[in-house]
Amino acid sequence: MTYKAFIFDLDGVITDTAHYHFLAWKRLADRLGIPFDEHDNERLKGVSRMRSLELILEKSTKTYSPEQMHEMAERKNDDYKELIAEITSHDILPGVAEVFAWLKAKHYKIGLASASKNAAFVVERLGITRDFDYIADAAKIPNSKPAPDVFLDVAKAFNLPSSMCVGVEDAAAGVQAIKAAGMFAVGIGDPAVLYEADLVFPSMAAFDSKKVAG
Ligand code: B16
Ligand code: MG
Numbered sequence: 001m002t003y004k005a006f007i008f009d010l011d012g013v014i015t016d017t018a019h020y021h022f023l024a025w026k027r028l029a030d031r032l033g034i035p036f037d038e039h040d041n042e043r044l045k046g047v048s049r050m051r052s053l054e055l056i057l058e059k060s061t062k063t064y065s066p067e068q069m070h071e072m073a074e075r076k077n078d079d080y081k082e083l084i085a086e087i088t089s090h091d092i093l094p095g096v097a098e099v100f101a102w103l104k105a106k107h108y109k110i111g112l113a114s115a116s117k118n119a120a121f122v123v124e125r126l127g128i129t130r131d132f133d134y135i136a137d138a139a140k141i142p143n144s145k146p147a148p149d150v151f152l153d154v155a156k157a158f159n160l161p162s163s164m165c166v167g168v169e170d171a172a173a174g175v176q177a178i179k180a181a182g183m184f185a186v187g188i189g190d191p192a193v194l195y196e197a198d199l200v201f202p203s204m205a206a207f208d209s210k211k212v213a214g
Contacts, residue, residue, distance in 0.1 A: 002163065002164055003108070003164055003165065003166050003184065003212070003213050004108065004109060004158070004160055004164040004165070005108060005109035005110070005111060005133075005154070005155070005158050005160055005164065005165045005166070006103055006108050006109070006110055006111070006165075006166045006168060006213075007110075007111040007112070007113045007151055007154045007155070007165055007166065007167045007168065007178075007183070008110070008111065008112055008113065008167075008168045009046065009112075009113060009114055009167075009168060009169045009170060009171070009174050010112060010114035010116060010119050010122060010123070011045070011046070011114065011116060011170070012045060012046070012169075012170030012171060012188065012189070013093070013096075013168055013169065013170050013188050013204060014092065014093060014096055014112075014123075014126070014128075014204075015087070015091045015092055015093055015122065015126060016091070016093060017084060017087075017116070017122060018041065018045055020080055020083040020084050021041070021044065021052075021080060022038060022041040022044075023079075023083060024076045024077075024079040024080040024083060025041065025044065025052065025056060025076060027076075027079055028056070028072055028075065028076045028079075029056055032060060032062075032072075034056060034057070034059050034060050035059055036056060036059070040055075040056070040059075043055055044056075045170065045171040045173075046115060046145050046169070046170070046171025046172070046173040046174040047115070047144070047145070047171075047173055048115050048138075048144035048145075049073050049076070049077065049117070050069070050073060051144065053069055053072060053073050053076070054069075057069070077117075077118075080118070081118065081121075084118065084121070084122055084125065085125075087122060087125040087126060088125065088126070088127075089126055089127040089128075091125075091126060092126050092128065093203070093204050093205075094203070094204065094205040095203060095204035095205035095206070095207055096204050099204060099207050099209055100128075100131050102209045103209065103213075104131075106209075106213070108213070109133045109134070109158050109160075110131060110132050110133055111132060111133060111134045111135070111136070111154035111155075111157070111158065112132050112134070112135040112136060112154070113136050113150040113151050113153070113154050113167065113177075114136070114138060114150070115138055115141075115144050115145050115150065115174075116138055117138045117139050119135065119136075119138060120135055120137070123135065133158070134154055134157040134158065136150050136153045136154050136157075138150065140153075141153055145171070145173040145174050145176070145177040146172075146173040146174075146176035146177050146180065147177060147180065148177050148178070148180035148181035148182075149177075150177065151165070151167050151177055151178055151181040151183060152181050155181070155183070162181050162182035162183045163182065163183075165181075165183045165184070166183060166184045166185075166186060166212055166213070167181065167183045167184070167185050167186065168186045168188060168207075169185065169186070169187060169188065169194075169197070170187070170188045170189050170194075172193055172194060172196070175187050175194050175196045175197045176196060178197075179196055184198050184199075184212070185197040185198050185199075186198065186199050186200070186201065186207075186212060187199070187200040187201070188200070188201055188202075188203060188204055188207070189202065189203075190202075199211065199212060
């Protein structure tokens with residue numbers, strides 16, 4: 001096989017921060033009187049902070065200025081940061097440690113391509129910063145998923161062409177980003193949702209590295 005690097009998404013693949021995002025968005029939606037539940041939250045997975053806010057405000061009867069929206073996003077992020085401050089290594093999803101150990105033993109590069117500007121903090125809390133050869137900084141990525149930018153940024157850091165990289169994602173927008181980058185896409189979750197992926201495993205615990213890289 002020609003692959004040399006595996007590039008992972010964070011939320012939904014390495015750890016489940018989606019629930020904390022939900023709680024923080026829910027607090028904002030309640031304050032604004034906008035209906036918002038776990039089902040609505042599905043649409044926000046892998047989507048940037050501002051785009052997430054726009055999706056929530058679709059159900060609002062009021063319109064808000066860019067300044068107001070900026071303030072809402074800041075407040076949500078403050079609430080979110082308070083929630084994720086308690087994350088520990090126990091929050092690493094089952095299967096991740098085994099997959100990383102296998103990849104390291106085979107000398108694959110391991111990268112992180114998260115849309116989250118809090119990714120470095122989360123990874124630090126999980127205690128796995130040193131497992132990554134490169135962590136993309138979402139604040140420096142021009143276009144968020146489904147654009148390929150964050151995955152291309154990691155490939156560039158590794159000095160590898162896309163054809164030598166495998167992307168791993170739990171969100172449809174993320175799988176689209178991997179495919180737009182020209183990489184092999186592994187989906188984690190429901191094949192019906194992640195139908196654009198080249199291969200789908202139901203969870204990281206079911207991730208079969210040999211099926212991807214041999
Ligand atoms: P932040 P991922 C994404 O993480 C989340 O899935 C998404 O819900 C969130 O809005 C986005 O990060 C931005 O996060 O507000 O912390 O910058 O799946 O790309 O690891
Ligand atoms: Mg994700």
